[in-house]
Amino acid sequence: QVQLMESGGGLVQPGGSLTLSCVVSGFTTDWYAVGWFRQAPGKEREGVSCFNSGDGSTNYQDSVKGRFTISRDNAKNTIYLHMNDLKPEDAAVYYCAFSSYGSSCPGGAYQFLGQGTQVTVSS
Numbered sequence: 001q002v003q004l005m006e007s008g009g010g011l012v013q014p015g016g017s018l019t020l021s022c023v024v025s026g027f028t029t030d031w032y033a034v035g036w037f038r039q040a041p042g043k044e045r046e047g048v049s050c051f052n053s054g055d056g057s058t059n060y061q062d063s064v065k066g067r068f069t070i071s072r073d074n075a076k077n078t079i080y081l082h083m084n085d086l087k088p089e090d091a092a093v094y095y096c097a098f099s100s101y102g103s104s105c106p107g108g109a110y111q112f113l114g115q116g117t118q119v120t121v122s123s
Contacts, residue, residue: 002026002098002112009094009117012086020081020117022096033105034079036070038092038119048094049081050105059106064090083119091121 008020024034035050049060049070058070069082079096094117097110104110 002100004096004098004112004114006094006096006114006117009119011120011122013123014087014121016086016121017082017084018086018119019083020094020096020119022079022081022114024077024079024096024098027098027100029100031100031102033099033102033108033110034070034072035097035099035105035110036079036081037095037097037113038090039095039116040089040092043092045095047106051079052102052105054102057105086119086121088121091119093118 003025005023006020012018031054033050033052036048037045038048039045047061048064049068051058051070067085071080096114098112099110
């Protein structure tokens, strides 16, 4: 059973930075996708960024391009979301998700979802 544990959320001022971490355990495939999603109050969950382990490709939602970067540390089984120049509209609960199919990035389905970490952007 795949398990995901996010951390790194918090309160940051507009223009600030945060790095979210997602530790993934229990997976056995070398071809997988990890995605970051977010959900703000009253809004649907939306995809933010994802990583395809097969070809190392990444994908970003237009609103975060140039500000967010997804990366991984294989030794730690950890996927990071580095967020810079945060805006109030970035505030949400951020979730990481895992798919046993690398082709889930972008736009595909994910089988496992973490519990989420809150990001608040406010002065």
